[in-house]
Amino acid sequence: MRSPARQAGVHKAGLIVVTVLGFITTFYKIWYPAEVVFDEVHFGKFAGYYLQRSYFFDVHPPLAKLMIAAVGYLIGYDGHFDFANIGDSYIENDVPYIGLRSLPATLNVLNVALIYSIMKQSGYVPIVCFLSSCMYLLDNAIVAQHRLIMLDSMLIFYMLATIYAYIRFRKVRHQEFSGSWWFWLFATGTTMALTLSVKMVGLFLVAAIGISVLVDLWELFDLKRGLSMKHFMKHFYARAVGLIFIPIVIYLFWFHVHFAVLTESGPGDTFMSAAFQETLQNSAIKMKSLEIAYFDNITLKHKDTDVYLHSHNLHYPLRYDDGRISSQGQQVTGVKEVDDNCYWRVKPTITLDDEDERVYVRHGDIIQLEHIGTQRILLTHDVASPLMATNEEVTTVAEGERYNETLFQVLLDDHDNGDIWQTHMKSVRLLHMDTKVTIWTHDQALPDWALGQQEVNGNKNILDKSNYWIADEIMGMNGKVSPSTEINMEKKKELRRMPFLRKFFELQGRMLSHNAGLTKPHPYQSRPIAWPFMIRGISYWSKNDTREQIYMTGNLFGWYISIGSLAVFAGIILADTLARRRGIEPVDEPLRHRLINSGGFFVILWLTHYIPFFAMGRALFLHHYLPAAACNYLVLGAIFQFMFVDGVDSPVSSLQRNDSAKEARSQYVVRQTPMKAYPTTKTYVMAGIFILLQLAVFLFLAPITYGTPGLSVPEVLKRKVYSSWDLQYGKPTSNGSSVPHEDIY
Missing domain, CATH: 1.20.1310 (5 helical Cullin repeat like)
Known part of the structure; x- marks a missing residue:
């Protein structure tokens, strides 16, 4: 039996040992590779934007990126490198990448110490604290992720x-x-x-x-x-x-x-409203923005698909392939490149006092749009569109014909911050006054009879966020201010103020909507059901000439035994509940209390960090499981103590009579004294086996965790535990590649 002072000394020694071991596994060859790895292309870039004060947009909150930027500032980095591509050289571009990587690596070492301390404060014996910490520090996925310029180390810390x-x-x-x-x-x-x-x-x-x-x-x-x-x-x-x-x-x-x-205009401007952009210095969009007046000839670009509203002399066919009949009207389509057929004249529906004076188009105005190339008026009507029978066909008519069907209301986004329609700054919905649809397009091409151009139709869902268009250019005025405007360049440089909470809520909304929209397929994405079993990993980096690669996947022994501990926990709780319904108490109350309160808390942590991902529709990756994996090692420690410490030498044996167990429970509740646990030789042997097996798998996968050069084809194939693992160079001719997450720009 150890005295409290000796127990404290053992804990202190154990904490020091695991911290040193965590430092070794995390910082080993942190300088390698001296190239951009996986999502360093994003988070290194974001740190540079902070240092240059250029506004950017990201789906994650700012703290971790601010921390990376702060480290960059302290070590003299000015943010000049753009982190454009995986494999770009840090050495050639004079980037202090080791210092930047040291932040997440240091926090990972502290994570090891925190896991030990969590187990200690939860009442577990030193060998169990040591076991949970060692399982974490010898996890290949943890090491691969947390020595790079990414956010997960901060999140888990x-x-x-x-x-x-x-x-x-x-x-x-x-x-x-x-x-x-x-x-x-x-x-x-x-x-x-x-x-x-x-992170959210x-x-x-x-x-x-x-x-x-x-x-x-x-x-x-x-x-x-x-x-x-x-x-x-x-x-x-x-x-x-x-x-x-x-x-x-x-x-x-x-x-x-x-x-x-972030006070300067930057690459994230376009994600924000015009009012937000006007709070940034040197906004290029603001500088070239022009107010739109009646009789201006403009181009309209769809905000979501980046196609221009277009028309030409071709007509819709009489019958579509599905047998539906069209109006045979002039086609209105969307094209990627602007041409002469993309200009539309904004015509008033009211009499202007002086047609020589520039009268600006305002939110709520009702207008007509005349196609300059064919001199016909934009129209939509109750005829099904070519590709979507639920939406209306958009076409044109000669001036003066079907007047009421050619009227559209200008509905500006962010009209509370100025109700004049502007190029670039003010997005617009064009609401058809007669049928109450909005001009809309979607990423689907029409057949050859429309030259493969994109379909434009009338959307009945007028509140759809993809209904917005941007006026991109005014013919003859692009990039300069009209003499009739009294706005000078100095006034354009004036910054507008926007309340903090308004900026905050706008950014939160954009973050949430954009995060939900990250559905673009990725070669290394995977579903949550596969994560605990590591069916798919992620290729972070590879180099053909030296046959090196970094492949992110977990420690197979550690992840499997941790998942097993969850099953054991569920089995113990179920068996104990059933037994107690029959008046049997197979588990002493103090042991049960610790298992439910401490182990149960760890299980809740695992569940809340894992189950919600099943409801997400966005692209997901194995590294999203890392917080849950860390919590799972806490569960493993709780179950290990229950099986190999509490169960072998407890003050009240579970074989005693029920009244003895009840007496022990009563004493526990009244005195609130923690139950003492005494590890045996069996405890140390089992812990040693667990740690050795974790170490063996860690060393086996280490070449693809650290990017060890020169693995032969047989050596690569030996480490391809699952056929679904995308290891490079598994064949003599393979030359795989690594791809970052979807770029939000």
Whole structure:
């Protein structure tokens, strides 16, 4: 039996050892490869934008990218490199990439220490803490991901810090409203907010902590606890402040920093509204934006598909391939390249006092659009479109014919920030006054009779976000200001102010909608059901001349045994529940209490970080599973202690009579003393076997984790555990490639 002082010494030694081992596995050859790897093309680029203060758009919150940029600033990097392609040389472009990679790598080493500390604070013996930490630090996916300029290391660091803080808070729950109680409550809320400030999937951690807090409050609400409603509400308000209000303030703060740093126009301008763009300095779009007046000849480009509204002398055929009959009217289509048939004259429907004066088109005005090339008026009517029978055909008619069917209302996006239609800055919906459809196009080509150009039709869903068009050019005025306009260049340079919360909510909406729209297929995407079994990995980097590659996949032993621990947990809980229904208590109450409260919390963390991905329609990848994998190693430690520590030498044997178990339970509840656990030789042997097997698989996969050069074809094939793994150079002629995530630009 170890004394508390000796136990503390063992824990300290174990923490030091795993931290050193984590440093070795993470920082080993961190300088290699000296080339851009996988999504470093995005996150290295974003850090550069921060350093150059150029506005960019990303689907993730700003904290982790700000951290990378801060490291770049401290080591003298000016953000000059564009991180354009996987394989671009850092050495040739004078990029201090080792310093940039050191941030996520350092946080990964701290993650190892946090896992040990979480297990220690949860009451597990040193060998179990050591086991969980070693399983994490010897995970190939963790090492491959967290030594690169990417965000997952920061995400897991703040996630584990939140778990640690919440466990510390739970440990002092009986010292309610004390200094340490408030400290760990606020620490939980702070680190939880920092997790969410790295990636939106931090909401999964919010859900896990939220479930635990609700269970905690439900227990406090129990009348048997003897708490008055006033006292209960004090607990409720304290948690509301610490776990809701403070996280919201912190989350908002990082966006405030984001906007304060990114003051210059940049590649992300086009994702934002015109009002937002006008808050940025040197906005190229703003500088060339012109106000549209009646009788201007303009081009209209569809915002989503980038095709221009176009017409020509060709007509729709009498019958389509499915037998439907058309109007045989003049075709209106969409084309990728602007030409003379893409110009439309904006005609008023009211009498103007002075036609020589420029009268601007405003939000809500009703107009006609005359096709310059054929001098016919745009029209849509109740005839089915060529490719979509539910939508209306768009065509043209001679001037003066069917007047009411040629009227369209100008509906500007963001019209609260100026109601004059402008090129580039103001997107517009053209609402047909007669049939209440909007001019719309979709990414589908018409047959040869329309030269393969894109179909344009009338969309009955007038609120569809893809209904917007941008006026791209005014004929004869592109890039210059009309003499009749009183706006000079100095005025165009003036910055508009926009309230922070308005900017925040606009960006949040764009982030969420764009993230949901990342559905473009990717060669290395996979579905969540395959992640725990590593059916597909991700090729991060490869180099043909030296036959090197980095392939991201997990440690097979570690992931499989961790998934097995979840099944064991479910089996134990089910068997214990059934037995207790029959009056049998197979598990002593203190052991059961620790398994349910501690192991159950870890299981909730795994579930909330894994199950929600099944509801997502966007492209997903194996690295999305890494937070859940880290939580799974915590579950593994809990089950290992239950099987090989608690079960072999417990103060109250499960073979004793039920009344003894009940007495032990009563003592536990009243005294609130933690149960002592004593590892045996069997404990150390089993832990040693687990760690050695994890190490063996780690070393086996290490060449494709670190990018070891010169693997022969047999050596590559030996490591291709699944035929679905996309390992390069598995054949003498193979020359595979690596592809980053979908580029949002």
